[in-house]
Amino acid sequence: MDKEKFVIIDGNSLANRAFYAIPLLSNKEGVITNAAYGFTNMLMKIFTDEKPDYLAVAFDKGRIVFRHADFKDYKAQRKGMPDELRPQMKIIKDILEAMNIPIFEEEGYEADDLIGSMVKWGEKQGWQNLIVTGDRDALQLVTKQTKVLFTKKGISELEVYDIKAIKEKYNLTPEQIVDLKGLMGDASDNIPGVPGVGEKTALKLLAEYDSIENILEHLDDFQGKKLGERLRENQDMAILSKKLATIFCCVEMELDADTLRVKKPDYEKLSSLYEELEFRNLLKNLIQEEKPLNSNLNSTGLIISHPKDLKEALEKEDIKELTIYFEYDSSDAQKGRIISLAIMANKQCFYIPQVYDFHLYAKILKPYLEDDRIPIVTYDAKLLYVFLGREKVNIKGMKW
Structure with missing residues (x-):
């Protein structure tokens, strides 16, 4: 018997991808809708292709998270959400609510942390988990029970990452993804890493030493080398960067199968939204489905x-x-x-x-x-x- 399938969507990631993938659209009232339209179409594709038994969408809430206590400049350089996208987040959430899809967001945590916590909970239920995201941080969550569907070409394609795919692409295990980010850093999140260490060097180090901690235990292997000097001078930053990149999987969340189970949408509410937003093809399909x-x-x-x-x-x-x-x-x-x-x-x-x-x-x-x-x-x-x-x-x- 096949395992039941739990799809967990990174709401912010998918909304951002949709926003930049689709030219600005608006209805007759001038309400911009491109991100909401792309997000909803991607959601319909997931329903069609994956046929989930359970589904949830996680969003960021607020800009300050627990990681700022360790590193106040975490994500400091990141620009705010575009003005054309911000109001669409409410539209997306309204659509999800009309579809009876549960939304999760928690002050002090990122969507990644909620996703990680749901993944671990889903694994305990014996489910097969699929994470839909454009954020490679999620690769650290891959297990025998959990895969990542990574958005490509905006939102038009999904690339599947399982343990084998991560090994083929990076020659790493999922657990080593945080070591990779700890060494090379991540400019998008303002995670410093070790100055002068890029992806190629980081992958070479991890192929030989497995983890940051083991690399630092073998600094004598780098005597007289510039790389050894950089690692020695930035030991604390490497450890901190790995910590910042690690998804916290123990957020207290009220999760139960009944809440997460895929349900029929509120057809009246959803059709009204589609009419207002002028999502004509989606409305046509909804009427046909209903x-x-x-x-x-x-x-x-x-x-x-x-x-x-x-x-x-x-x-x-x-x-x-x-x-x-x-x-x-x-x-x-x-x-x-x-x-x-x-x-x-x-x-x-x-x-x-x-x-x-x-x-x-x-x-x-x-x-x-x-x-x-x-x-x-x-x-x-x-x-x-x-x-x-x-x-x-x-x-x-x-x-x-």
């Missing part, structure tokens, strides 16, 4: 088999908004015909899995579509205009 056109009668939807049934159902509703999803039978919209419909009137959904005569349904929908007080939402407004235009229906309340 209400498959070949589904049976369920608690929130009604199968319609005859136009008069739709007419009677709509007359019972005080319609404030209509969402329309449709499928058609040709790659050429001008020649095609609508073959199935899903209509959401307020919170009530109606499904017409087989449309034999669209003219009859268009006639029923006409008074609502031509009422400019009723907002109309669809995934492809131009195409809907084509089909309804043939039926002499003039949509008045389309939300773009």
